[in-house]
Amino acid sequence: MGKYSDDSLALHTDLYQINMSEAYWADGMHERKAVFELFFRKLPFGNGFAVFAGLERILDYLKGFRFTDSDLAYLKNEVGYEDDFLAYLKTVRFTGDVYSVKEGELVFQNEPLIRVEAPLVEAQLIETALLNIVNYQTLIATKASRIKQIVQDERVMEFGTRRAQEMDAAIWGTRAAYIGGLEATSNVRAGKKFGIPVAGTHAHSLVQAYKNEYEAFHAYAKRHRDCVFLVDTYDTLKSGVPIAIQVAKELGDKINFLGIRLDSGDIAFLSKEARKMLDAAGFTETEIVVSNDLDEYTILNLKAQGARVDSWGIGTKLITAYDQPALGAVYKIVAIENEHGEMEDTIKISGNAEKVTTPGLKNVYRIIDRENGKSEGDYITMQDEDPASEDHLKMFHPIHTFVSKFVSNFDAVNIHQQVIKKGEVIYENPPLPEIQKYAYSNLGLLWEEYKRSLNPEEYPVDLSQKCWDNKMRNIQEVKEAITELKG
Ligand SMILES: Nc1ncnc2c1ncn2[C@@H]1O[C@H](COP(=O)(O)OP(=O)(O)OP(=O)(O)O)[C@@H](O)[C@H]1O
Ligand SMILES: O=P(O)(O)OC[C@H]1O[C@H](OP(=O)(O)OP(=O)(O)O)[C@H](O)[C@@H]1O
Numbered sequence: 001m002g003k004y005s006d007d008s009l010a011l012h013t014d015l016y017q018i019n020m021s022e023a024y025w026a027d028g029m030h031e032r033k034a035v036f037e038l039f040f041r042k043l044p045f046g047n048g049f050a051v052f053a054g055l056e057r058i059l060d061y062l063k064g065f066r067f068t069d070s071d072l073a074y075l076k077n078e079v080g081y082e083d084d085f086l087a088y089l090k091t092v093r094f095t096g097d098v099y100s101v102k103e104g105e106l107v108f109q110n111e112p113l114i115r116v117e118a119p120l121v122e123a124q125l126i127e128t129a130l131l132n133i134v135n136y137q138t139l140i141a142t143k144a145s146r147i148k149q150i151v152q153d154e155r156v157m158e159f160g161t162r163r164a165q166e167m168d169a170a171i172w173g174t175r176a177a178y179i180g181g182l183e184a185t186s187n188v189r190a191g192k193k194f195g196i197p198v199a200g201t202h203a204h205s206l207v208q209a210y211k212n213e214y215e216a217f218h219a220y221a222k223r224h225r226d227c228v229f230l231v232d233t234y235d236t237l238k239s240g241v242p243i244a245i246q247v248a249k250e251l252g253d254k255i256n257f258l259g260i261r262l263d264s265g266d267i268a269f270l271s272k273e274a275r276k277m278l279d280a281a282g283f284t285e286t287e288i289v290v291s292n293d294l295d296e297y298t299i300l301n302l303k304a305q306g307a308r309v310d311s312w313g314i315g316t317k318l319i320t321a322y323d324q325p326a327l328g329a330v331y332k333i334v335a336i337e338n339e340h341g342e343m344e345d346t347i348k349i350s351g352n353a354e355k356v357t358t359p360g361l362k363n364v365y366r367i368i369d370r371e372n373g374k375s376e377g378d379y380i381t382m383q384d385e386d387p388a389s390e391d392h393l394k395m396f397h398p399i400h401t402f403v404s405k406f407v408s409n410f411d412a413v414n415i416h417q418q419v420i421k422k423g424e425v426i427y428e429n430p431p432l433p434e435i436q437k438y439a440y441s442n443l444g445l446l447w448e449e450y451k452r453s454l455n456p457e458e459y460p461v462d463l464s465q466k467c468w469d470n471k472m473r474n475i476q477e478v479k480e481a482i483t484e485l486k487g
């Protein structure tokens with residue numbers, strides 16, 4: 001590992017975060033309270049919602065945040081920071097407050113998923129890791145949810161470790177995929193670490209090692225009562241399926257002939273033919289597992305062709321988020337304490353209206369119609385507003401403000417909860433199967449038009465009038481300041 005022996009996560013940040021921290025510290029700004037929000041601007045995969053994941057790792061990361069001696073030695077020797085600043089860094093822990101949506105929550109564009117309220121340096125140093133975690137895990141949970149929505153009742157297994165972008169991605173991606181709705185993983189370490197059910201068949205190498213399917217299947221069956229034989233090594237219909245049936249008949253009750261796996265060729269055709277062969281041999285309960293570069297699009301197409309599949313193994317295209325490899329979430333400062341101890345808004349202006357940040361301390365409410373239990377949209381308010389006390393709300397699009405509606409007879413549910421208070425983790429993440437169930441049950445809140453995988457309607461994420469007015473005032477103030485400068 002080189003001369004700096006440990007691998008603390010405090011340095012899992014961009015150099016510029018430490019450089020900015022040095023400037024804040026040298027200027028006496030470092031303890032000022034700052035508020036940052038983490039959000040994404042565009043839903044991934046053209047989906048109508050995203051499934052939030054990443055909180056578990058974030059809590060662990062923040063709990064253990066500290067620069068170790070070897071981190072400090074590295075920063076001194078190799079990067080050149082001075083001793084006084086390093087002595088300060090040695091004392092830095094995460095002491096702030098964090099508010100987050102739960103894992104498995106359905107989340108949308110331009111709404112804060114996490115709000116960090118902490119001394120400026122602390123909030124700044126953790127940006128990179130928080131984004132790194134949420135960007136990946138939320139992306140994979142969302143992709144998994146898309147796949148599961150197309151698959152519906154059949155079983156889906158995560159097979160992607162060998163193709164993942166290195167080991168961390170395989171492990172945390174598998175966990176996120178499980179949150180999104182997958183039933184099992186082939187990654188045994190993820191099974192041990194998170195309690196995700198493990199499952200699997202065997203590879204072509206088993207058959208190739210024995211040079212024929214008959215011996216390979218028998219060898220496997222000698223030590224495994226539950227058997228799923230891979231039947232496409234030589235010729236699926238002429239050799240693989242008939243030999244699997246022959247071996248299963250020979251072994252009778254000694255094995256559970258659970259299934260066969262197809263991994264190449266025309267899956268629709270081969271699965272239908274294999275189904276006929278298995279049924280004709282009396283193995284009507286023996287299932288057909290398929291794999292080979294599958295995603296929600298191929299699965300939908302295969303279903304349309306009447307493929308007879310009971311179980312889907314998904315690797316590359318899920319774990320690498322193949323069709324959209326980044327979520328693009330950002331972490332933006334929205335308020336900072338001034339020299340008098342008062343919180344002041346901050347704003348980032350952009351020529352692109354969608355990129356102008358929404359300043360100030362805010363809350364996000366999910367507005368749920370009491371009559372039908374469906375969500376009308378999300379409603380971002382200033383922190384001192386209480387939409388639950390209103391009889392009706394005007395919800396309007398934050399850019400196209402003429403698109404609006406009035407909502408009454410609703411529940412306003414604050415989607416955030418405090419997970420860290422003064423540096424202490426105060427939230428216990430539920431067991432993983434409960435998080436998965438939560439994600440699934442949340443889908444019931446959404447009208448079908450937001451859930452379809454192709455061209456869904458845009459779910460409303462609106463600003464309260466007060467929040468919108470505040471944003472406009474901030475924009476105006478910046479413009480005036482610039483005009484004064486020019487003048
Ligand atoms: N009936 C089908 N309709 C649409 N796509 C299919 C169908 N059958 C298989 N596919 C998909 O087509 C892609 C390529 O399949 P193909 O059979 O060429 O795979 P392969 O790995 O190249 O096979 P082989 O190992 O025989 O060369 C895969 O993503 C597979 O899931
Ligand atoms: O296709 P994916 O969605 O990425 O799913 C994972 C793939 O990994 C295996 O193939 P590989 O060729 O690596 O090994 P094998 O010999 O077991 O087929 C398996 O057969 C799947 O095809």
Ligand SMILES: O=C(O)c1cccnc1
Binds near residue numbers: 159201261313315
């Ligand atoms: O168990 C399997 O069939 C499996 C596991 C990983 C990758 N591909 C297939």
